[in-house]
Amino acid sequence: MNKHLKMDRPATERFLDETAQNVLGTPMDRPDGPAKAAGQATYAHEWQIEGLCHGVLVRATIPAGRVARIDADAVTGRDGVLRVISDPRMLRVPAQGGANEAPDQGPDEVAYLGQPIALVVAETFEAARDGALALPVEYDPADFTVDPDAVEPEVPKKKQASQGDLEAAMREAAHSVDVTYTTPGHNSAAMEPHAAIAVWNGDDLLLRGSYQMLKYNRNELADAVGIDPAHVRILSPYVGGGFGSKLGITHEAVAAALASKELGRPVSVTLSRQQVFETTMRRSETRQRFRLACDAEGRMTAVGHEVLVSQLPGQQFSEPVTQATPFAYAGPNRVIGHRIARVNRTCAGSVRAPGEAVGITAMENAMDELAEAAGIDPVQFRILNIPEKDPTSGKPFSSHTLERALREGAERFGWSERRAPGQRREGDWLIGMGMASAIRVNILAEAKARVTLEPDGRVLVETDMTDIGTGTYSILTQVASETLGVSTDRVRVRLGDTDLPPGPGSGGSWGAASSGSAVYLAARAVRDRIAEAMGADEVTLKDGHAIAGNRRVDLAGLFDGPVTAEGHVEPGKTMKETRQSSFGAYFCEVAVNAVTGETRVRRMHGTFAAGRILNAKTASSQCLGGMTFGIGMALTEELLHDPRDGHIVNRDLAEYHLPVNADVPQIDVVLLEERDDYASPIQAKGIGELGICGAAGAVTNAIYNACGVRVRDYPATLDKVLAVLPD
Amino acid sequence: MKRFDYARAADVAEALREGQGDGAAFIAGGTNLLDLMKLRVLTPDRLVDINRLALGGIERDGDGLRIGALVTNSDLAADETVRRDYPVLSRALLAGASGQLRNKATTGGNLLQRTRCYYFYDIAMPCNKRDPGSGCQARGGVTRLHAILGGSDKCIATHPSDMAVAMLALKAEVEVEGTDGARRRVPLDDFYVPPGDTPQVETVLGAGELITAVILPLPAGDRQIYAKVRDRASYAFALVSCAAVIGMDGDRIGHAALAFGGIAPRPWRNAEVDGLLTGQAPSDDLFRRAADLLLADAKGHGGNDFKIPLARRVLIDTLRKATRGDAA
Numbered sequence A: 001m002n003k004h005l006k007m008d009r010p011a012t013e014r015f016l017d018e019t020a021q022n023v024l025g026t027p028m029d030r031p032d033g034p035a036k037a038a039g040q041a042t043y044a045h046e047w048q049i050e051g052l053c054h055g056v057l058v059r060a061t062i063p064a065g066r067v068a069r070i071d072a073d074a075v076t077g078r079d080g081v082l083r084v085i086s087d088p089r090m091l092r093v094p095a096q097g098g099a100n101e102a103p104d105q106g107p108d109e110v111a112y113l114g115q116p117i118a119l120v121v122a123e124t125f126e127a128a129r130d131g132a133l134a135l136p137v138e139y140d141p142a143d144f145t146v147d148p149d150a151v152e153p154e155v156p157k158k159k160q161a162s163q164g165d166l167e168a169a170m171r172e173a174a175h176s177v178d179v180t181y182t183t184p185g186h187n188s189a190a191m192e193p194h195a196a197i198a199v200w201n202g203d204d205l206l207l208r209g210s211y212q213m214l215k216y217n218r219n220e221l222a223d224a225v226g227i228d229p230a231h232v233r234i235l236s237p238y239v240g241g242g243f244g245s246k247l248g249i250t251h252e253a254v255a256a257a258l259a260s261k262e263l264g265r266p267v268s269v270t271l272s273r274q275q276v277f278e279t280t281m282r283r284s285e286t287r288q289r290f291r292l293a294c295d296a297e298g299r300m301t302a303v304g305h306e307v308l309v310s311q312l313p314g315q316q317f318s319e320p321v322t323q324a325t326p327f328a329y330a331g332p333n334r335v336i337g338h339r340i341a342r343v344n345r346t347c348a349g350s351v352r353a354p355g356e357a358v359g360i361t362a363m364e365n366a367m368d369e370l371a372e373a374a375g376i377d378p379v380q381f382r383i384l385n386i387p388e389k390d391p392t393s394g395k396p397f398s399s400h401t402l403e404r405a406l407r408e409g410a411e412r413f414g415w416s417e418r419r420a421p422g423q424r425r426e427g428d429w430l431i432g433m434g435m436a437s438a439i440r441v442n443i444l445a446e447a448k449a450r451v452t453l454e455p456d457g458r459v460l461v462e463t464d465m466t467d468i469g470t471g472t473y474s475i476l477t478q479v480a481s482e483t484l485g486v487s488t489d490r491v492r493v494r495l496g497d498t499d500l501p502p503g504p505g506s507g508g509s510w511g512a513a514s515s516g517s518a519v520y521l522a523a524r525a526v527r528d529r530i531a532e533a534m535g536a537d538e539v540t541l542k543d544g545h546a547i548a549g550n551r552r553v554d555l556a557g558l559f560d561g562p563v564t565a566e567g568h569v570e571p572g573k574t575m576k577e578t579r580q581s582s583f584g585a586y587f588c589e590v591a592v593n594a595v596t597g598e599t600r601v602r603r604m605h606g607t608f609a610a611g612r613i614l615n616a617k618t619a620s621s622q623c624l625g626g627m628t629f630g631i632g633m634a635l636t637e638e639l640l641h642d643p644r645d646g647h648i649v650n651r652d653l654a655e656y657h658l659p660v661n662a663d664v665p666q667i668d669v670v671l672l673e674e675r676d677d678y679a680s681p682i683q684a685k686g687i688g689e690l691g692i693c694g695a696a697g698a699v700t701n702a703i704y705n706a707c708g709v710r711v712r713d714y715p716a717t718l719d720k721v722l723a724v725l726p727d
Numbered sequence B: 001m002k003r004f005d006y007a008r009a010a011d012v013a014e015a016l017r018e019g020q021g022d023g024a025a026f027i028a029g030g031t032n033l034l035d036l037m038k039l040r041v042l043t044p045d046r047l048v049d050i051n052r053l054a055l056g057g058i059e060r061d062g063d064g065l066r067i068g069a070l071v072t073n074s075d076l077a078a079d080e081t082v083r084r085d086y087p088v089l090s091r092a093l094l095a096g097a098s099g100q101l102r103n104k105a106t107t108g109g110n111l112l113q114r115t116r117c118y119y120f121y122d123i124a125m126p127c128n129k130r131d132p133g134s135g136c137q138a139r140g141g142v143t144r145l146h147a148i149l150g151g152s153d154k155c156i157a158t159h160p161s162d163m164a165v166a167m168l169a170l171k172a173e174v175e176v177e178g179t180d181g182a183r184r185r186v187p188l189d190d191f192y193v194p195p196g197d198t199p200q201v202e203t204v205l206g207a208g209e210l211i212t213a214v215i216l217p218l219p220a221g222d223r224q225i226y227a228k229v230r231d232r233a234s235y236a237f238a239l240v241s242c243a244a245v246i247g248m249d250g251d252r253i254g255h256a257a258l259a260f261g262g263i264a265p266r267p268w269r270n271a272e273v274d275g276l277l278t279g280q281a282p283s284d285d286l287f288r289r290a291a292d293l294l295l296a297d298a299k300g301h302g303g304n305d306f307k308i309p310l311a312r313r314v315l316i317d318t319l320r321k322a323t324r325g326d327a328a
């Protein structure tokens, strides 16, 4: 008695607007919150397991070459060091999101400085760490290259596109800009470092880890270790942030599994903060050239976006900078270019909204420049250039709320107070306002979930979906509660266990809408069973009771045994036939210090729409977090690579400058009512990453408005502003 | 972690006894030492815990103030006398680190904290300060944090303290007790030594010597400013900082003491700059000349070139504010 739905047709039935429980969309507190605040939510590294020993990974100290010799004897036996493990199955790089198979293995082949090459296992963490730092290693170094600007880049054919005649449009345009922006590398910098504890029971591997997409992670781990996935179980009920860096399995999972097998004991491996920086995915730095043009009325005629990113040799992934460029703004003449520089730097992968986080940000700066060239207010300029349909593919939009977000956001923020650049000063501070659009592609991913109505009227929701701090426990509770008319305290959600029905994992903003839809479908199936038991076509479910005609029956006791159903949602034709995206608008006020060039964000506003909002609090928290990272991207965050060997020099949270409380002012978030029938059966779209996709652009546009300085090289640290400030 | 012995000293004499020998290190708040030990940058054989010593307390010392070596950065910043008479010190302390760190960090430990140079922190990299003779990887590397004044071929690391910069402008003295039990006072200006060919030697402290207190004389100027420029609003080390203690004599500058952070291997001071200002009527022209003098020998290494114009702007702005009376 399961329910399967392939999104081949729009979900015009607005069932969840007619149910009676009225909890969906409310700002319900997280059910997992108290346990987390009280330290009772046990994270991967925290499990106390009988006989546990500790492994610490050893880093390569050259950027390229081969490990010639590891002197394991020098540390083995000292202070409880049990073994030095160097196994060809250990990972050279983490798995990319959705890889579903092992990434490059063979740690002896060094591809970047900081790559793990061995594991030192000891009775205590301290001994393992000291052993790892003291282990003598000899290398046969090889040639390498670390500067993306110094190599001839690859130009993958499939990633180039053009239509019309961009050059001619640029020549003939009333106004045009031809500007290049650069963004630096970023690290996810999740609060919880990557951690795993492996335990073998015969041929069965149990791994407690911290991962985002378990259904893939199980296959990746099994493939790496060389066993059947049926013998692998991963538990990740709590994940302390991922931001892309835990989409695929990372070094510690495989190292822990292999070491545990070899030693016959449970082994715990956690990356140090420095290792998180050097060996988990970095977001590639980007160089982005924009050629934008418009006619005298401000209607765009040309959109050119050509980018250079970097990646290790042989890796498939490359930062999809131009992902939203094809449909962001109108214009008949278009060019997209994508080049990849192969360098020996830490592997590039998904970090916080790959693509739009940097692509829309820089696009919004170039749009600001063109609006100014055309003498049109930046908000108006964008509204003027919102396309009727996807200008590249000709597909209709599933829904499009950019104009509403721009207008309502501008109103709430007080955009009309904005003045010409350099006109407002308060003491040492130059004050300015800036704005940007938020654009993020929407994806529905295949998802399964199981819902059980217990005989006592309680509801159990089960899926291997993860909650990486985003609020999955909350929204799945609400979807089940709403669909089955039981109060939220009678719903229990179990997540993060590969034994449960496979969900989509947390990534690409698809988690809530996809897993929420699977839970919804399963709950609908249970609902059908209730109606059947009541002998009615239609039932109203509310507060644990079923109402049909003049009968009101307690769900507790309605059935003798548990009633279970599985929901299964799959993307279908609606995804191919429509262009789907979430939208929003950012507004920001900054103060730039006229003496030092330091920028402080004074206030920031975001208005967003993402279809049906499942929980107003967790949804706006996602946007708050995104905008906070946007402030970091705008002002402080940057991976600094040594120019000679490419290694990341600022490998800790003291020197990799995420924004701290003092950097983040009052941010307010408004969510617009929207239903997107093409997106998912519950009319919800992705919101997780929307809040960062363009946010930094609003900050840097505000810097320009404050002091007349265009910083085209992120982050806008004081030295770059200073260089152009008057004495 | 490398194995080490741990001794908790009950008094100064015991600390000095336990602290003898090359491999010994005193531990106060531990906020710097423990980090460096975990990274194997420092590998002492013996930790001598000095937290039980009677080196707390802030007392009158003649006209000045005697600050025990174990007074925490939080307590010092919050002290009423400090806030009233030495506001530059309170400001500098509060501009440093975070609340949690300041609760642990001590006055002695703060003076002796090590550089934040990325290459010093990474034991896979050569570093003359950590591993004498191995080379300086910062030169030719990422130099955002590095010195524009006072560096040498061997080392261009900066001293990261905010507190010490304010103390330098306040003409503090460091009280030191040697293994022979004799106490001496060293002007803070003479406490740090230039890196030269031996960047591993940072101060005049002899092996096993203990800082017991810092003495502040009566402040010679009531216009005090601490300006700190950094990469984020809080919880970041100074790119450039400037402590100014200015006393006006009618329309003229009667007393000027300036000190700078983030630009040199030690809290930086140039007595000639103070001399140039003293007795003069404030003017932008004067301030520019002061900046010229301060930065005459300044040299950037690429990533820190901006510190030269930045230090100039900060100096001029600070002097404008102090002489105008904007200082509080």
Ligand SMILES: Cc1cc2nc3c(=O)[nH]c(=O)nc-3n(C[C@H](O)[C@H](O)[C@H](O)COP(=O)(O)OP(=O)(O)OC[C@H]3O[C@@H](n4cnc5c(N)ncnc54)[C@H](O)[C@@H]3O)c2cc1C
Pocket (backbone or CB within 6 Å): A654, B025, B026, B027, B028, B029, B030, B031, B032, B033, B034, B035, B050, B069, B070, B095, B096, B097, B098, B101, B104, B105, B106, B107, B108, B109, B110, B111, B112, B113, B160, B161, B162, B163, B209, B210, B211, B212, B235, B236, B237, B238
């Ligand atoms: C993330 C972070 C950010 C920070 N930001 C700033 C900042 O912005 N500005 C700033 O100024 N500082 C900053 N700090 C540094 C902080 O101020 C120092 O770590 C602290 O002051 C050191 O004091 P402690 O008592 O913990 O020293 P410890 O770590 O205990 O000792 C440091 C050194 O001093 C020696 N020592 C300590 N006491 C004595 C004594 N009485 N006699 C002789 N030797 C002694 C120890 O042997 C050791 O070598 C930051 C630190 C961290 C970790």
